[in-house]
Amino acid sequence: MSDVRAIQEHMEVIGADGVHVGTVDKVEGNRIKLTRKDSAVEIEGATGSHAGHHHYVSxxxxxxxxxxxxxxSATAANAVEIFEEEA
Structure with a gap:
């Protein structure tokens, strides 16, 4: 794992395959909170509805x-499948 202290607001989050996953809103504990604007991201191979709320990546x-x-370390489609959702 990389030095997570280097993660800053507005950085692009990409999968191991180079496909856009989201944009960093901020780091909260052991998760990256993605901006809401990326919550409806359409990634080939991903399923489910992710629109309208924040998502988190471990x-x-x-x-x-x-x-x-x-x-x-995961492809974009795999990362979207294991998003943690805002409560």
Missing amino acids: IGLVAGVEGDKVRL
Whole structure:
């Protein structure tokens, strides 16, 4: 896992396949909160409804921080499948 202290607001979150997953709103504990505007993201292979609320990605999925991008160890479709949703 990469140094999560390098994760900043407005960084792009991408899957291991380079596909856009979301945009960082902020880091909350051991999760990355994605901006609401990315909550309706359409990713090929993903299922379910993700519109209208914030989603969270586990810090444990972070493979690295590269410039202004947070790269995950999972593909975008897999990451979307395991989003944690806002309560």
